[in-house]
Amino acid sequence: MSFPHYFESFDYAQMLRDFPVGDAFTAGFALRSRDEIHAHQNRLFMQCMARAWEIPFYQRLWSAQGLTPTDVRSLEDIGRLPIFGKSDLMQSLAEHPPYGDYHGWDRWSIAQRPVTVVHTTSGTTGRPQVVLFSPKSREVQALLVARIWRMQGLQPADVVHSVYGHGMINGGHFVREAALHYTNCLFLSAGTGKETRSVTQIELMRDMRVTVIVGFVDYIRQLAETARGMGLEPGRDLPIRAIFGHVGRESRAVLSAAWGGAEIYDWYGVADTGPIAAEGPDRDGMYVMEDAQYLELVDEQTGAIIDDERPGDMVVTSLYRDDVYPLIRFNTHDLSAWKRGSSALDFKLQRTVGVLGRSDNMVKLRGINVYPLALAAILNEHPAFAGEYICRAVRDASGRDELTVIIEVRHTADPNSSELAAAFAALLTRRVGVDIRAALVPAGGTAALTQIDSRQKPVRLLDERPKGGA
Numbered sequence: 001m002s003f004p005h006y007f008e009s010f011d012y013a014q015m016l017r018d019f020p021v022g023d024a025f026t027a028g029f030a031l032r033s034r035d036e037i038h039a040h041q042n043r044l045f046m047q048c049m050a051r052a053w054e055i056p057f058y059q060r061l062w063s064a065q066g067l068t069p070t071d072v073r074s075l076e077d078i079g080r081l082p083i084f085g086k087s088d089l090m091q092s093l094a095e096h097p098p099y100g101d102y103h104g105w106d107r108w109s110i111a112q113r114p115v116t117v118v119h120t121t122s123g124t125t126g127r128p129q130v131v132l133f134s135p136k137s138r139e140v141q142a143l144l145v146a147r148i149w150r151m152q153g154l155q156p157a158d159v160v161h162s163v164y165g166h167g168m169i170n171g172g173h174f175v176r177e178a179a180l181h182y183t184n185c186l187f188l189s190a191g192t193g194k195e196t197r198s199v200t201q202i203e204l205m206r207d208m209r210v211t212v213i214v215g216f217v218d219y220i221r222q223l224a225e226t227a228r229g230m231g232l233e234p235g236r237d238l239p240i241r242a243i244f245g246h247v248g249r250e251s252r253a254v255l256s257a258a259w260g261g262a263e264i265y266d267w268y269g270v271a272d273t274g275p276i277a278a279e280g281p282d283r284d285g286m287y288v289m290e291d292a293q294y295l296e297l298v299d300e301q302t303g304a305i306i307d308d309e310r311p312g313d314m315v316v317t318s319l320y321r322d323d324v325y326p327l328i329r330f331n332t333h334d335l336s337a338w339k340r341g342s343s344a345l346d347f348k349l350q351r352t353v354g355v356l357g358r359s360d361n362m363v364k365l366r367g368i369n370v371y372p373l374a375l376a377a378i379l380n381e382h383p384a385f386a387g388e389y390i391c392r393a394v395r396d397a398s399g400r401d402e403l404t405v406i407i408e409v410r411h412t413a414d415p416n417s418s419e420l421a422a423a424f425a426a427l428l429t430r431r432v433g434v435d436i437r438a439a440l441v442p443a444g445g446t447a448a449l450t451q452i453d454s455r456q457k458p459v460r461l462l463d464e465r466p467k468g469g470a
Contacts (some may be wrong), residue, residue, distance in 0.1 A: 006115050008408035010136035010323075018044065019140050019292055019320065021147045029291050030347040037290050037348060042075045044319035052326040057102035075294065078329065083303055083315055085331040085360075086121075089129055089272075090211055097413065103132050103325050109340075116324055119170040121271045131170060131271050134324040139181070141274035141320075142174050144289055146182030148278040149214070149244055151287075152265040156184035158242075159208055163201070163223070165192045165456045170271050175214060185212075193219060193453035198226040203237050217245040217255055218450075220459050221387050224258035225443070235260015248355045248373060251380035254387070268355055270332050273316045277352055285339035285351035291322050295350070297338060298331075300359040311337040313359050314352075333360040335371070344352055361461055363393045363403050368434040369404060370462040378431045379405075382424060384413040386443040388458075390450050395465040404437040408446055415440040 007066055018040075029037075048468055052058040065082050072080055092100035099105070104115055105239045117138050118315045120178035121130035133141070146154075154160070160179055164171035172191055174334070179187035190196040196204075197252060201223060213220050224234050232238055240262045243255065247266035256264050268286060276293050277286035288295050297312035298305055306312040314334050318327040332453060335358065339351040357371025364370070372391040386408040395401050409415050417440070424438035450458035 004113075004115055005112065006135045010134070010139075010407075012139070015136060015139060015143075019143055019147075021143050022150050025147055026151055026345075030287070030345075030349055032348060034348055038075065040291055041294055041319060043048055044291075045075050045078070045317065046320070047322045048317070048319060048326050048328060051104070051322045052328055054107065055102060056096075056106070056327065057100070057105040058326070058328070061088070061401070078294070078296075078317065079305060081329050083298065083329045083331050085270055085333060087127060093130060094224075099130055099132070105324070111341075114324055119173070119271070120168040121170075128168070132325045136173070136323060137274075137318075137321050137325070138177070140292060140416075142178040143182050144269075144275040144292055145178035146215055147289070148267045148275055149178070149183065151278065151280055152244055153242060153263070153281060154183060154185065154212065154244070158211045159186045160212045160214060161188045161190055161201070161208075161210040162197070163190055163192060163206055163213065163219050166195060167420045169247045169456060171456050174274075175269055180351075192456065193222075198223060199230065202227045202230055202232060202238070205240070206232060209239060211239055212242045212244065213259075214244045215246075216456050216458075217243070217247055218388070218452055220245060221255055222452065233260065235262070236257065246355075249456075250377065251377065254380055266354055269318075270334070272327055272330055273318050273332070276314070276316060276332075277354075280343075280345055280347065283343040284344055286336075286354050287343075287347055287349045287351055290349050292318065294319055295352075296329075296452050297336060297352075300333075302333070307338075309340065310338050311356050334357050335359055363401065363463070365393070365401055365403055365436075367445075368432065370432055370434065370436070375405060375428065375432075378428060379407060379424070382427055384409045384420060386410045388443075388446050388450060388452065390446045390458075390460055390462060392462045393465055401465060402437060404425075404439055406439045406441060406446055406449070408443050410445055413440075415442050415445070 049072055061082060061084060089102060092102050115135050117133040136442050137280040150460050162175055166172035172189060176187060176189050179185055188208060190201050191203060227234055227238055234240060240259045242263040243263050247264060252264040256262055265279050267275060269275035275289055277288045279454050280287055296305055298313040300313045314332045314336050316330050316332060321327045335356040336352040339353050356376040362369050362371050380387055388408040390406050392404045405428060413420060421438045421440050423437060428436040447453060452458045
């Protein structure tokens with residue numbers, strides 16, 4: 001009996017034409033006119049639509065809105081399709097275990113079923129979700145990562161140290177594939193602090209002469225402190241020249257200084273979509289990978305499309321997912337806003353300002369939306385902030401919600417100082433616009449709560465309010 005083989009299961013050459021990497025992207029697709037970009041997107045979108053109509057999840061989702069296969073004839077009609085999110089996928093998994101009905105496997109016998117890579121999300125906002133990849137979608141996702149790194153200055157001579165996690169989480173696996181398949185760098189797949197002890201990671205960096213670190217910046221920042229505790233000075237003993245990570249609202253000046261002046265570049269994506277947007281060498285906003293992703297910003301309450309500079313939920317249609325697991329109008333619940341104006345690089349790609357927070361990881365206090373992820377940028381304004389924090393939301397007997405931010409302070413600061421706690425509380429209250437409490441702990445004091453040593457994305461909110469109310 002014969003079985004499908006990974007690289008024989010799709011047209012690899014056509015994939016590279018549709019999703020160029022390196023100079024073919026930065027000196028090619030990124031400079032195309034808006035009309036050319038839109039035409040490319042429309043062609044791939046219609047392929048995704050045709051496939052999605054064959055899949056039970058979309059048949060059910062769209063038919064419930066009274067839609068038929070002829071109702072969406074181009075990207076101009078995408079607004080007729082309902083937006084869905086993780087909760088819809090989790091319901092699919094619950095009703096059609098163990099993989100849900102959004103994959104379309106039923107059209108093939110098990111023997112002829114396409115090669116499929118199975119991962120899960122990290123479970124940052126709840127139970128982990130199953131994510132499926134065909135060989136084609138897997139390779140496009142890896143290619144997009146490598147494209148972003150190369151756009152940000154990755155060179156073949158670089159030695160790359162990755163702190164993305166492994167196991168069932170996708171991160172560590174697909175960035176390794178990105179480096180091995182689409183760059184000529186040496187790649188060290190160290191993983192999280194739980195997979196490779198922090199001290200061992202620093203020793204690897206020193207011995208292998210690592211020049212680039214990739215991963216979530218929370219742990220990367222912590223590694224700099226580990227290095228100094230070992231008597232090694234980043235920038236001198238550890239020649240790190242660049243960090244390609246998920247910077248978000250973190251202070252890149254603080255992170256750069258921690259690593260001896262390393263260049264910091266941000267990029268963004270989620271497990272289901274893969275890479276969506278990234279900074280270029282101009283660091284003037286995040287360029288959307290528009291050949292592979294169609295990005296909309298929508299009002300989190302009404303779902304109305306936002307075309308001005310107001311923040312909104314990022315809703316993504318992955319234009320490369322036209323086989324096993326199409327993804328059409330998926331709400332990431334990450335907030336961003338459009339960045340208008342021309343690009344210094346003359347790229348014609350749309351840009352965002354980056355991630356501003358999460359709409360589904362929010363605490364509403366006295367009518368004010370507070371996004372825990374957005375507090376990092378505020379806390380970095382105080383010199384005593386050691387870089388880590390976690391928020392605790394509670395509801396008192398009167399029904400009043402309160403938010404306390406547990407803040408790690410530097411070794412030179414006194415965590416028992418009521419004056420220092422009051423200063424942090426005043427800073428947060430002034431910038432957010434609602435009373436927020438502050439509690440101080442020594443450096444490392446939030447690690448057990450944030451799980452920073454074992455998770456790719458540290459926990460930022462402990463919501464201890466009763467589940468029955470908002």
